Amino acid sequence: MGGQFITFEGGEGTGKSTQLGLLSARLRTHGLDVVETREPGGPIRKLLVEGDQDWDPMAEALLHFAARADHLAATVRPALAAGQTVLCDRFADSTMAYQGYAQGLGRKTVEDIYALVVGDLKPDLTLILDLPIETGLERAIRRDIDETRYERMGPEFHEILREAFRDIAEQEPDRCVLIDANHPVDTVHEAIWVVVQDRLGLS
């Protein structure tokens, strides 16, 4: 049997990386073989999260999917085939929210590229962390290194993003669970743990 594929989604500073680490540690105590990974990865990451390049939205979406094609082939598919649990910090819902909704490419275009690049694979569970944008951006500023390109995109952009993620959660309730991230770290972790236990059948 293949492993489970769990993705973390949401805006800047919602706690994705923090919660991924906590979930990973907890799953390991239950004996699962966990792989932690993130997108965008490889050399393309720098182009997308650093600097202030003004990409055409289609070019930007294709860069994300180019990185994703490589990540799926090199990391995600082999791990799932080996029965590992893959935890991924951002995946295709981020491309849908950022390029599809906030940068205006539209749902259908992103869905079409997804079909071409990813095909039938989809996450078994997607945790969408939801937080007021001001709180998220404040948290993100505290954390930051040089990966601020999306953070600098202005409040309207981030408000559209938040609504986009909520919309995605509503459209695919079997795959997605919206998590209220406006609580202390441990409270959010427990909420995530309840969902994961249920979906993975752990006790």
Ligand SMILES: Nc1ncnc2c1ncn2[C@@H]1O[C@H](COP(=O)(O)OP(=O)(O)O)[C@@H](O)[C@H]1O
């Ligand atoms: N629930 C929380 N309450 C307060 N601060 C948090 C919470 N979750 C994360 N943080 C802090 O906010 C910052 C951003 O969290 P992070 O996990 O990097 O978010 P993301 O990966 O979604 O951008 C970090 O400094 C982290 O320690």
Ligand SMILES: [Mg+2]
């Ligand atoms: Mg992060």
